[in-house]
Amino acid sequence: MTTAHTNTMHTEVGSLEVTDSSARQIKATIRDVSKVYRGRTQVPALDNVDAHIYDGEFLTIVGPSGCGKSTLLRMINGLQRPSEGAVEISKSSTDRPLTSMVFQDYSVYPWMNVFDNVSLGLARSGLPKPEKHSRVRVWLDRLDLGKFESAYPSELSGGMLQRVAIARALVAEPEILLMDEPFAALDAQLRRRLQEELLEIVGDAGRTVVFVTHSLEEAILLGDRVLVMSARPGRIVDSVDIPFDRPRDPELRKSPEFRDLEERLWLMLKEHATATA
Amino acid sequence: MSRQNTVLAIATPVFFLVLWELAALLGLIDTRFFPAPSSIARTGVNLVQDGVLLESLAVTLRTLMVGLIVGNVIGTVVGVSMGLIRPLRASLDPLLSGLYTVPKLAILPLLLLMLGLGEMPRVIVVAIGSFFIAWISMIEATMGIAHGYLETAESLELTRSQRLRLVIFPAVLPEYFVGLRIAVGNAVLLIVGVEFVMGGSGIGSMIWNSWQIFATERMYAGIVCVGLLGYVLTKLVKMIARVAVPWSPKSTSRRR
Ligand SMILES: Nc1ncnc2c1ncn2[C@@H]1O[C@H](COP(=O)(O)OP(=O)(O)OP(=O)(O)O)[C@@H](O)[C@H]1O
Numbered sequence: 001m002t003t004a005h006t007n008t009m010h011t012e013v014g015s016l017e018v019t020d021s022s023a024r025q026i027k028a029t030i031r032d033v034s035k036v037y038r039g040r041t042q043v044p045a046l047d048n049v050d051a052h053i054y055d056g057e058f059l060t061i062v063g064p065s066g067c068g069k070s071t072l073l074r075m076i077n078g079l080q081r082p083s084e085g086a087v088e089i090s091k092s093s094t095d096r097p098l099t100s101m102v103f104q105d106y107s108v109y110p111w112m113n114v115f116d117n118v119s120l121g122l123a124r125s126g127l128p129k130p131e132k133h134s135r136v137r138v139w140l141d142r143l144d145l146g147k148f149e150s151a152y153p154s155e156l157s158g159g160m161l162q163r164v165a166i167a168r169a170l171v172a173e174p175e176i177l178l179m180d181e182p183f184a185a186l187d188a189q190l191r192r193r194l195q196e197e198l199l200e201i202v203g204d205a206g207r208t209v210v211f212v213t214h215s216l217e218e219a220i221l222l223g224d225r226v227l228v229m230s231a232r233p234g235r236i237v238d239s240v241d242i243p244f245d246r247p248r249d250p251e252l253r254k255s256p257e258f259r260d261l262e263e264r265l266w267l268m269l270k271e272h273a274t275a276t277a
Numbered sequence: 278m279s280r281q282n283t284v285l286a287i288a289t290p291v292f293f294l295v296l297w298e299l300a301a302l303l304g305l306i307d308t309r310f311f312p313a314p315s316s317i318a319r320t321g322v323n324l325v326q327d328g329v330l331l332e333s334l335a336v337t338l339r340t341l342m343v344g345l346i347v348g349n350v351i352g353t354v355v356g357v358s359m360g361l362i363r364p365l366r367a368s369l370d371p372l373l374s375g376l377y378t379v380p381k382l383a384i385l386p387l388l389l390l391m392l393g394l395g396e397m398p399r400v401i402v403v404a405i406g407s408f409f410i411a412w413i414s415m416i417e418a419t420m421g422i423a424h425g426y427l428e429t430a431e432s433l434e435l436t437r438s439q440r441l442r443l444v445i446f447p448a449v450l451p452e453y454f455v456g457l458r459i460a461v462g463n464a465v466l467l468i469v470g471v472e473f474v475m476g477g478s479g480i481g482s483m484i485w486n487s488w489q490i491f492a493t494e495r496m497y498a499g500i501v502c503v504g505l506l507g508y509v510l511t512k513l514v515k516m517i518a519r520v521a522v523p524w525s526p527k528s529t530s531r532r533r
């Protein structure tokens with residue numbers, strides 16, 4: 001039994017492992033991971049989750065509330081250890097962090113202005129100050145935060161705050177970007193705008209992203225692949241490839257193919273929505 | 278609205294002072310106990326002019342500040358450490374919680390017994406009172422830091438010192454200043470109490486002595502002076518807090 005959260009250098013990206021040119025490089029492996037929270041009662045949160053994250057893919061995860069999606073992300077981020085199994089991430093660079101996480105809330109510190117909050121993403125980078133500053137500025141501008149760099153979070157709207165959180169995660173150029181329902185607290189309109197912005201940011205750089213959401217529409221619009229999870233304790237029900245080309249037009253939502261996919265995922269979720277434990 | 282508040286805040290006490298003055302003039306109250314405000318003021322001015330009042334004030338202020346700062350610093354360090362380190366909390370919390378309820382003035386005789394009549398026992402009483410207020414407010418504040426803030430710090434892989442400096446200290450800072458304000462009021466209370474008992478040249482003993490020699494005006498002047506001392510110190514803490522906690526929504530909305 002392996003109980004360690006291991007971030008081993010277990011494959012080198014660009015190594016000779018690829019034999020079939022269409023095969024996708026594996027960036028991370030979630031190997032038979034189970035998680036039991038031990039408190040007054042034992043809560044089994046994840047049950048034998050087995051999955052790959054491919055290099056450069058946008059993976060979305062959907063599942064009923066409480067099925068362990070956040071738990072899974074936390075394990076990839078190294079915030080929690082699996083009770084059983086292991087998470088293995090292949091490291092391809094020494095000066096980029098393996099992962100960084102965008103939380104749903106409480107992640108932007110109210111006592112720091114926007115600039116300092118975003119700079120925190122580079123707190124452990126060891127970069128010289130001028131370099132840090134210019135990288136922070138780049139991401140502030142990309143997320144339309146340039147004018148607000150000295151504003152405190154209490155002066156910003158919810159959408160702005162989430163942009164700050166995203167900028168902070170991206171400024172570190174993580175090998176895997178983890179996002180835990182980052183848009184859940186936003187109203188529909190803002191949500192769409194940020195989805196579009198994210199599509200743009202992700203589209204150009206081949207980033208590896210794991211994105212948890214409650215919205216099937218969001219999962220399909222953003223994802224190359226959707227992992228569907230069962231109710232608690234969470235298992236992987238299926239992995240569904242999303243065939244749409246990038247760059248994606250948000251108008252895609254209205255196409256019949258999109259609607260069909262949504263219907264299919266919804267039926268899958270419904271079938272596994274009742275808790276088994 | 279806020280100007281109206283200011284007017285009311287000034288007008289109300291002025292009204293009562295005028296009422297008092299009139300009552301004293303007309304002989305409606307016993308001026309042996311309630312001398313007219315004008316005669317209190319006159320005595321006050323005299324006391325200031327011959328330097329007595331300021332000297333007493335300086336003596337009191339020195340003891341108060343030393344005790345307050347020492348107690349506050351130690352209480353803050355202990356409170357934050359206990360909030361962060363579970364074993365420390367487990368071992369010290371029952372003891373300190375038990376001692377917390379002991380009235381601080383009640384240990385003065387013990388301190389006199391141990392340390393004699395010098396400056397030390399006075400400082401220590403103030404320090405102990407200040408310690409407990411800082412301790413209790415900082416342990417609560419530290420344990421009350423939203424879990425998400427700490428998890429974010431962990432996710433960002435901040436070092437221990439970065440976590441303290443960038444997350445924990447600023448997170449508890451607003452409550453630190455609330456505690457400090459309470460501590461200031463409490464310290465004034467304690468030092469006056471100590472000076473009542475121990476005498477000396479502080480403002481508390483001036484008030485106490487005035488009672489004994491029936492110098493009512495002098496007594497009132499001393500009371501007003503102590504009141505002002507507490508007021509000014511509290512105001513000062515508020516001002517520092519406003520500068521030190523610039524992110525608080527209240528101060529930003531005020532700026533707007
Ligand atoms: N620290 C914890 N201690 C005990 N139980 C926990 C803890 N964190 C989560 N759980 C439980 O584990 C289960 C999975 O939690 P998790 O937050 O991963 O679910 P989720 O899929 O992210 O839910 P949601 O969709 O509501 O965000 C839930 O039943 C939750 O109550």
Ligand SMILES: [Mg+2]
Nearest residue numbers: 069070071180
């Ligand atoms: Mg969650």
